[in-house]
Amino acid sequence: MPPINTSLLELFRIGPGPSSSHTIGPMRAARDFLAAIRALPEEVTSRATRLEVRLYGSLAATGPGHGTNRAVLAGLLDQAPETCSPEFLGSLDLSPEAVHHIDLGGRGLVLHPADVIPDFTEHGFSHSNTLVPRLLDTHGAVLMERRYASIGGGFIHWEGQPEERRGEPVFPFFDMRSLKLALSESGMPLHELVLMNETALTGRGQAEILADLDRIMEVMDAAVRRGLTATGKLPGLGLARKAHILRARASAAESGAGRFLLHLDAYAFAAAEENAAGGIVATAPTSGSSGVIPAVLALLRRHQHRDRDALRQGLIAAGTIGLLVRHNASIAGAEVGCQGEIGAASCMAAALLAYASGLPIWAVETAAEIALEHHLGLTCDPVGGFVQIPCIERNAMGAVKAYNAFLIASVEDQGLNLMGLDGVIRAMLETGRDMSAKYKETATGGLALSCPAC
Ligand code: SF4
Secondary structure (H helix, E strand, O other), rough: OEEEEEOOOHHHEEEEEOOHHHHHHHHHHHHHHHHHHOOOOHHHHOOOOEEEEEEEEEHHHHHHHOOOOHHHHHOOOOOOOOOOHHHHHHOOOOOOOOOOEEEOOOEEEEEEEHHEOOOOOOOOOOOOOEEEEEEEEEEOOOEOOOOOEEEEEEEEEEOOOOOOOOOOOOOOOOHHHHHHHHHHHHOHHHHHHHHHHHHHHHHHOOHHHHHHHHHHHHHHHHHHHHHHHHOOOOOOOOOOOOHHHHHHHHHHHHOOOHHHHHHHHHHHHHHHHHHHHHOEEEEOOOOOOOOOHHHHHHHHHHHOOOOOOHHHHHHEEEEHHHHHHHOOOOOHHHHHHHHOOOHHHHHHHHHHHHHHHOOOHHHHHHHHHHHHHOOOOOOOOHHHHHHOOOOOHHHHHHHHHHHHHHHHHHHOOOOOOOOOOHHHHHHOOOOHHHOOOHHHHOOOEEEEEEHOOO
16 A cells, blocks of 8 residues: 655635535546646647536536536636635626636637536446536637546546656655554654655644744635625525534533533534635535534634644644545545535544544554544435535534543553444445445435435
């Protein structure tokens, strides 16, 4: 098994909601294609008269509700997720008569919203979330085509893509067992070991990496703050925002347990509602699940007054566990259902809570394992194809389960836990493989067909 050579900063990506695989990934793919066609010889681009982008699989099934058409259009207009404002995205005219101009570097090309085409939901490509942009001449002949897979969490890959050159980790690991071995051999705490690997992988200094992690936490907290004060209805299903109500109830609640849960719910709802509204979030590990980690961070910051170092170290632990899940299974709802999104987020959040609280690595593993174990089999069946029902409430459930997993792990004894995180991640992958396609972000089964009012 090759070692993990993905950076934490690729896992925690900043971008507009509502979906990392359906919004951030497609925008990155479209922008990548724009760069590729701009690099073509003038002799080729001079023959180009049309560009189309076909969406397949889950992108075709739930793309409109996930903002995929808008994201693809923005990418072709050279917008990057990390800098594209929700206002720009919202202002894009998707009406049939709208005309957009793509700059091919000296030559213009006209694009209509209908050129982004939801195609087959069942297809023979290797990944469910596939999009195929094509540059065409006046006879419809293909001048250039790329097959992109949006593989979850905003990651993309295209068929034939050359291996990216990057550094080698100083302490290679690929699963929890090899991570624990690297930790015991090096004698280093997890966050220091991972930071050394990050530096080796990215060529960036630790101060830069820590500043980036602080920026990720600021984006997460900003989503919580905006969501706590926003009122009204969310676009799409017209769902009323609830975070502000939950927070008001939390402030008024007397009982310790009720008050605690209401606060945690309010924070998770706040970030998840911002995501559903297309606001800027940080994938953790995806946009659909981007309320879980901000909720536990808000809890640690606002109620337990943990300092910045504890939060940074917790986020590094969470990211490391997220990379283990991604490397050995998947974080894409279109591949393994919601267990790979909310399940992975809850698993990461439990590790964050445990590590930031100073628990030893075996207890961090136990917390992560418990949280993921109790999300196994969780399907992805978003009502109407919007990242709202069940997604918003599910973020709160993921945060609550993470906290409970942390509490259970904190009273366990070393060596008494029989399962281990690697086994649960393997079980998640197997369960995902056995899951019917209708429960993998296609909105063709489960809750998506059961909502009488939708
Ligand atoms: S049900 Fe889960 S995996 Fe599916 S869109 Fe919602 S949050 Fe994402």
